[in-house]
Amino acid sequence: MNAPRFLLAAACLLLASTAHAADTAAWARVLFLHDHNTRVVVVGTSLLGLTAGVVGSFLLLRKRALLGDALAHATLPGIAAAFLLGEAIGLQGKSLPLLLTGAAVTGAIGLGAVLVIRQLTRLKEDAALGIVLSVFFGVGVALLGIVQKTPTGHAAGLESFIYGKTASMLRSDAYLIAGAAAVIAGVCGLFRKELALLCFDADFAASQGWPVRALDVLLMMLAISLTVIGLQAVGLILVIALLVIPSAAARFWTDRLGLMAATAGGLGAAAGYLGAMVSALWPKMPAGAVIVLTAAAFFMLSMLLGPARGILPRAFRRIALAHALTQARRP
Amino acid sequence: MNTPFVWMWDLDGWIIAAGVLCAMSCALLGNFLVLRRMSMMGDAISHAVLPGIAAAFLLSHSRDSAWMFLGAAAVGVLTAVLTQGVHKLGRVDESAAMGVVFTTLFALGLVMIVRAADTIDLDPSCVLYGSLEATPGDLWLLGPWLVPRAVVILAAVFLINLTLVAVFFKELRLTSFDPALADSLGISASAMQYLLMTLTAVTTVASFESVGSIIVIAMLIVPAATAYLLTDRLGVMVTLSLVIAALSSVFGHLSAISVPRWFGYVDTSTTGMMAAVAGLFFGAAVIFSPRQGLVTRWLRRTRMSLRIVRQDVLGVLYRVRELHEQTMPTNVSASAGVDVGKISRAVGIGRVTAAFCLWRLSKTGRIMPDPDGYQLTPTGLEEGRSLVRSHRLWETYLRDHLALPADHLHSPAEKLEHFTGSRMQARLDVETQHPRVDPQGQQVP
Amino acid sequence: MIIQRPTGSEHSLDAALSIHDLTVAYHRKPVLWDVDLDVPEGSLVGIVGPNGAGKSTLIKAAMDLVPKASGRVMIYGQPYRKQRRLVGYVPQRESVDWEFPVSALDVVAMGLYGRIGWCLPVTRKYRDMALAAMERVGIADLAHRQINQLSGGQQQRVFLARALAQDARVYFMDEPFAAVDAATEKAIVQLLRELRAKGRTALVVHHDLQTVAEYFDRVILLNTRLVAHGPTTQVFTSRNLHETYGGRLNLLDEAAEAIGRQKVTA
Structure with missing residues (x-):
């Protein structure tokens, strides 16, 4: 596949367009990661995008793309x-590990609630997701309203988790993301065969004695972990985009699961890289949103041009086939 | 504050x-x-x-x-x-x-x-x-x-x-x-x-x-x-x-x-x-x-299984009485009573459940206490007889129409008997051509 | 309750598959009633019955894919759970998404995952085994095609090759003949006979009554209850067929409905 070459071209194009906006020296500094702060942010968002692409591929193939949406809101x-x-027990309120643990816990409870609603009532998946998403988020808003009125709460800036606040990423945050992303990607790689079987034919897997339910839970745990580490970088509404868009885009490029996950990882990383840089270069460019828009641009190009399932290559193949048929019919 | x-x-x-x-x-x-x-x-x-x-x-x-x-x-x-x-x-x-x-x-x-x-x-x-x-x-x-x-x-x-x-x-x-x-x-x-x-x-x-x-x-x-x-x-x-x-x-x-x-x-x-x-x-x-709820579904299930257990108790008492009549045909009026322990073993339930069901049954006038424990009142006798009749008719029906082997007749009949109304019982009787005895050789009452 | 059920129903120990008292209920309706049968080793068994008779449910329940209300399933005298590796499954073709990004070879190799084990990669050795299985159903040249580029018959053969690669002793096949071309149908029949020659056993959900006698040694006639089971020559009679496809038993249906109604509204 020529996905890598295409990505490089796209990156250059985007960079070129940025170039005339900021002065040359500045964008060169950013591009080559001279600036320490930018380096931390860019590395963090790229790793996040990479891992999100990989996990998202499995979620997409399991037809659970929007589960990430409910999970993210439930954090x-x-x-x-x-x-x-943290306040109550006298900790310094904004300790990131504590907050992220809390996020993971309610994310997992939200996932459990989706499963319970689907299992025990006659409501379908979409309603279960919508209920969990809105009720959990509502509870979150109510709790946030309380936090805002505590003496320290207003300054803590917890809302940054909703929209993300990439620029404020610290070195330690980047390490956290890097470490978690490496673990998540590693687990995906380790269990790729089992996860592929789960996504393709869960009944067959069960008939062979594979623990289908445990594998499903593993996949969900990976999604939760990714959502939680993505909260700070892109915020809880846009982290779902990183799970859905790169993997859906990658599907246009290849018909092989391994390559698809790799391409999705690549697209996600590229989006994280470019988005964070654009945001660093230009004022008033929220990084999370720019990362998502970059990924969306990749998606549009992929949908048009992706060699495996893109619209134009498919149309071209159809025309070529029709042509070949008329040729063959001629004596 | x-x-x-x-x-x-x-x-x-x-x-x-x-x-x-x-x-x-x-x-x-x-x-x-x-x-x-x-x-x-x-x-x-x-x-x-x-x-x-x-x-x-x-x-x-x-x-x-x-x-x-x-x-x-x-x-x-x-x-x-x-x-x-x-x-x-x-x-x-x-x-x-x-x-x-x-x-x-x-x-x-x-x-x-x-x-x-x-x-x-x-x-x-x-x-x-x-x-x-x-x-x-x-x-x-x-x-x-x-x-x-x-x-x-x-x-x-x-x-x-x-x-x-x-x-x-x-x-x-x-x-x-x-x-x-x-x-x-x-x-x-x-x-x-x-x-x-x-x-x-x-x-x-x-x-x-x-x-x-x-x-x-x-x-x-x-x-x-x-x-x-x-x-x-x-x-x-x-x-x-x-x-x-x-x-x-x-x-x-x-x-x-x-x-x-x-x-x-x-x-x-x-x-x-x-x-x-x-x-x-x-x-x-x-x-x-009211229809879909977890608690309501649980209550409904419990109520239904209690009803089934009560019917089973009546069935047990009826069968004991039947056995009694067969072994001692001369002394019908002698006690055919059964105590709580025997009932709980025969129906396969705990003593507490058994005691509760017996209490309900005696309160609704289906059983009465007797020196050995409990026995059926005329109402209870009629209901127990009907249950056992359904059971034995079903066994006959399953044998005749499904050709199930003899050792497969009891458990489906055991389930079906509790859901058989009088109309269905009459039709069973017709479709099995009014049998006198069931496949196990027991009388259809 | 006083009458104890006679114990020791005489199921032969050497049967490849024996099913005891299997009952399955979906929601309120019983789908299978007290099915009881033994299948001897090396037989090709057709499972026949009208729509909704519980044919697929029978094999799914046998493999624990749907919950059983009661009953036991034994493979070569041992409970199914212990013998999973001996069982091969060919699901209905529509049960998976054929747009899934894998090649035919990848799918066939899935039959070997159990042997490969957790987390280990599919090495050359296993790919060759998968390829050999594809050879046997005549689709080795399609190994590297993406699965949605295959015709319906070819997709069915991919599923068969996956089960073959597994080298199971007992195969459950859910409508392998549904909507396949004549060549594939022939290939499947050929394959079934090869399996039988090697002492393998296959239970096949089948729709086409015309071909039952030709393809299968034994037949299971199913309509919620087991109508008949045995050698095709003895059991596949017009009387049994009439009973399978003709009337359902009114009283039993009514009773089942009463049970369902009570459970919902009692």
Whole structure:
């Protein structure tokens, strides 16, 4: 596949367009990661994009793309509750590991609620997702309202988890993202055969004695972990985009699962890299949103041009086939 | 800090009014979204209207303009169209297509708002969770009354939604239930879908600055889903969802100003609490719904198994008596009583359950105490006889009509006997040609 | 309750598959009633019955893919759970998404995952084994095609090759003949006979009554209950067929319905 070459071209194009906006020296500094702060942010978002692409590929193939949406929204009450808890036990309120643990806990509870609603009521998946998403987020907003009115709460800036605040990423945050991303990607790689089997034919897997439910839970745990580490970089609404867009885009490029996951990782990393840089170069460019828009641009190009399933290559093949048929019919 | 809150009509009253109107507008549409399995479309649209709102702001520099509604309605329809486009043209899974479209639009809106932060005063978090508490501050003169702007707008939206849903109720019901049939009858399912999408988008826009889009998402889905668990009739479901939506708003606001005080805080966001209260209603419906609820289902199962156990007890007593009559035909009146321990062993239940069932049976006059324990009254005798008769008829039927081997007759008959009414018993008797003895050689009483 | 059920139903220990008292209920309706049968090793068994008779459910319940209300399933005298590796499954073709980004060879190799083990990669050795299985059903040249570029018959053969690669002793096949071309149908029949020659056992859900006698040694006639089971020559009679496809037993259906109604509204 010529995906890598295409990506490089796209990157150059985007950079070229940025070039005339900021002065040359500045963008060169950013591009080659001279600046320490930018380096931390860019490395963090790239790794996040990479891992999100890989995990997202499996979620997409399991037809659970929007589960990430519900999970992400369900992290908000955990963040706010963890903050209040930290205050109550006298910790310094904004300890990132505590907040992220809270996020992971309510994310997992939200996932459990989706499964329970689907299992025990006659409501379908879409309603279960919508209910969990909105109710958990509502509880989160209510808790956040309490946090805002505590003496320290207003300054803590917990809302940055909703929209993300990439620029404020610290070195330690980047290390956290890097470490977690490496673990998540590693687990995906280790279990790629089992996860592929789960996504393709869960019944067959069960008939062979594979623990289908445990594998499903593993995949969900990976999604939760990724959502949680993505909160700070892109915020809880846009982290779903990183799970969905690169993997959906990668599907246009290849018909092989391994390559698809790799391409999705590549697209995600590129989006994280370019988005963070654009945001660093230009004022008033929220990094999370720019990363998502970059990924969306990749998606549009992929949908048009992707060699495996893109619209134009498919149309071209159809025309070529029709042509070949008329040729063959001629004596 | 622990002063009780003070209720003020012209403050809290208006907040609740706005909340109720918004919640009911949403719940009305939500019924059809939930039934069409498009709940997430509400989520998608309420995120995706952000660029529409931002664009309208940039163009008109004001909050209350027709532009805003036009922009939002356009984006609402655009979300649906783009999702379908990506799904059909790109052959992408529909929910993934939705995810791609709405997150992209949301990101676009976010960038527009941040870029234009100098020229417009629009806070993205306000779009998301609104500031219902500020509603009473912005009043319009409506005839002789000063009414908050948000209440006027939301009332108008509610009336529009109500009118359109009432006018198209038949079409919405048919297209939600069976889109293919609707199309064949000349009712366009996709036209109804776009009508719903447009109304959803307009409702979101009308709500965004006062109540925020999170409440829109919650009220689009949760009340309708709750009502769906409570009834099977669409008309009832719509009505119930409206009631639940209104109650969620009222109790949401009340708990927003009261609950945090119990923990030593001041108060919190009303919209968040409205969603939370709606969630509580939903949880209650999952557990207590009269037909679907977990507790009700459990109670029903327990009641039924107790009934079966009681019938089994009667059956055991009848069989003991039968045995007694066969072995001691001369001394019929001698005691055929059985004590609790024997019964619990014979039926295979615990002593407590057995004692409870015996108590119920004697209270309803089916058994009476005797020196050895209990024995049947005439009523109980008749019921026990009928049960054993059903059992033995079923064994005969299963042998004759299903050709089941002799060792497979007992357990199905054991189950069927409890669900055999007198009419079915009579038909069994006919279809098995009035047998005298069952396959095990025992008499059919 | 006083009458104890006579114990020791005489199921032969050497049967490849024996099913005891299998009952399955979905929601309120019983789908299978007290099915009881033994299948001797090396037989090709057709499972025949009208739509909704529980044919697929029978094999799914045998493999624990749907919950059983009661009953036991034994493979070569041992409970199914212990013998999973001996069982091969060919699901209905529509049960998976053929747009999935894998090649035909990848799918066939899935039959070997159990042997490869957790987390280990599919090495050359296993790819060759998968290729050999594809050879046997005549699609080795399609190994590297993406699965949605295959015809319906070819997709069915991919599933068969996957089960073959597994080298199981007992095969469950869910409508392998549904909507396949004549060449594939022939290839499947050929394959079934090869399996039988090697002492393998296959249970095949089948729709086409015309071909039952030709393809299968034994037949299971199913309509919620087991109507008949045995050698095709003895059991596949017009009387049994009439009973399978003709009337359902009214009283039993009514009773089942009463049970369902009570459970919902009692």
